Amino acid sequence: MNENTKKDLKISLLIGSVAGVLILPILVNINFPLTLLKSLTVIIGLAIFTAVGYLVGNFISRYIPVIFQFVKFGIVGGLNAMIDLGVLNFLIYLTGFATGIWYSGFKSFSFIIAVVNSYYWNKHWTFNSENKHSTFEFVEFFLVSLVGFSINVGVASLVVNFVGAPVGVSAGIWANVGAVAAALSALMWNFIGMKFFVFKK
Numbered sequence: 001m002n003e004n005t006k007k008d009l010k011i012s013l014l015i016g017s018v019a020g021v022l023i024l025p026i027l028v029n030i031n032f033p034l035t036l037l038k039s040l041t042v043i044i045g046l047a048i049f050t051a052v053g054y055l056v057g058n059f060i061s062r063y064i065p066v067i068f069q070f071v072k073f074g075i076v077g078g079l080n081a082m083i084d085l086g087v088l089n090f091l092i093y094l095t096g097f098a099t100g101i102w103y104s105g106f107k108s109f110s111f112i113i114a115v116v117n118s119y120y121w122n123k124h125w126t127f128n129s130e131n132k133h134s135t136f137e138f139v140e141f142f143l144v145s146l147v148g149f150s151i152n153v154g155v156a157s158l159v160v161n162f163v164g165a166p167v168g169v170s171a172g173i174w175a176n177v178g179a180v181a182a183a184l185s186a187l188m189w190n191f192i193g194m195k196f197f198v199f200k201k
Contacts, residue, residue, distance in 0.1 A: 005058060008072075009051055011125060015079045016050025017043055022079075022086035029089040030173045050075055072126040073191050076118060081183045084114040084152075088179060089172075098171035104157050107179065111152055115145045118190075127199030137198060144193035148186040156182035 001009075020043030027034055027042070057071025087110035092098045097106070119141050123129045131137045156178040165174035 008058070008125075009054060012051045012054035012075055013047050015075055015121075016047035019050070019079050019082040020044070020046035022082035025093060026082075026085050026089045026176060029093050030170070030176060050078065069126055069195065070191065073122065073194070076121040076126055077183075077187060077190070079121070080114040080118045081180075083117055084110045084183065085176060085179050086110075087113050088175070092172060092175060098175045099160060103160055103175060104153065107153050107156050107182075108149075111149055115149070118145070122194055123199065127194065129199045140198045141194070144190065144198055147193070148190045151186040151189060152182040154182075155185045 023042060023046065024034065024039055054071060054075060057067055057074075061068035061071070088106050091106040091110070092103075095102065095106075097103060119138065123137075123141075129137065159178035159181050160175055165171060169177075
């Protein structure tokens with residue numbers, strides 16, 4: 001295993017661990033019974049899962065090179081999703097609002113925090129951009145993210161405020177269903193936009 005692979009593996013473990021910590025307020029908000037042992041299991045399990053995903057992607061990339069960037073993008077995307085969902089659930093937990101205009105506002109705020117994180121990790125780790133004059137690059141990133149933001153918040157708001165929770169599903173759980181559907185909807189747009197427009201070589 002070369003030095004770059006070791007470094008990337010450590011980063012994958014770090015990202016997985018942070019994502020594991022961020023998933024805890026989500027679990028609390030959907031009434032999942034947490035103990036210290038379950039919390040540690042979630043954190044360690046997600047760290048191991050992320051590292052294994054990186055190693056599998058690294059192996060496959062020997063045959064399909066673009067997979068290497070896509071796996072890194074997916075790992076960063078997983079962290080972004082946990083930041084997005086973690087902040088969203090924390091705000092829902094603090095206020096008790098899981099629908100309506102408050103939900104859309106919370107979703108907008110949590111998405112913006114995730115986008116800032118996304119720029120840093122995708123620039124420096126996923127795409128290894130060496131652009132020193134990054135003002136234009138950030139503007140491109142912002143524009144791609146703005147479209148991703150529209151897809152993300154639009155789908156989440158559509159699922160939560162217009163489709164609505166099915167009978168027997170709590171507003172907190174349905175808020176997370178909307179957020180996950182939104183993240184998946186924006187995933188491919190974000191990868192294509194960042195690879196071919198923002199961080200192109």
